[in-house]
Amino acid sequence: SQKIEQNSEALNIQEGKTATLTCNYTNYSPAYLQWYRQDPGRGPVFLLLIRENEKEKRKERLKVTFDTTLKQSLFHITASQPADSATYLCALNDYKLSFGAGTTVTVRA
């Protein structure tokens, strides 16, 4: 069966450190993979999209890698800030957008 797993439900880090989130998938062949941020009681907000032929994508303090052999994406938040505290969702595009359950990141000041 198809499955999207995000490494942990919660991640607590100190301000200034790098948060690394993992997204693993099975039985998908996505053309792209996306990362979204979701705050409590709100809809997801698009952050980054990476295509199957791209190894890495950056946007400001965010970096995403995509390894189609390992079937894994890593999402990094560098120089983390308390304002980065949120739930981060990975999502795969095949014929539809399928989401992982998310990892809740808490950045301590």
Next chain:
Amino acid sequence: GAVVSQHPSWVICKSGTSVKIECRSLDFQATTMFWYRQFPKQSLMLMATSNEGSKATYEQGVEKDKFLINHASLTLSTLTVTSAHPEDSSFYICSAGTSGRGDEQFFGPGTRLTVL
């Protein structure tokens, strides 16, 4: 970026009544709109995909007679939960895209439905 609104943001209703949720793309024309449901601490689950002027495509296990979707224009889609029951209580989120494949989807803020 593109803005998608939802109305209402929350609604409480009695069991057996119907509830309509609106999803609007405010500054772009959305050829495709998507409806998701999210239970606490769970991932978003796609319920249906709708293209303007045509019938919605429902995901397996979603009752099309219970969750009525209308996509009458390029800026408006509605989801009606008919004869709502407490198990329909959830967070309903719409998104809009400009292609069926959905390179990037723009999500609404969500609607919290509570059925008593």
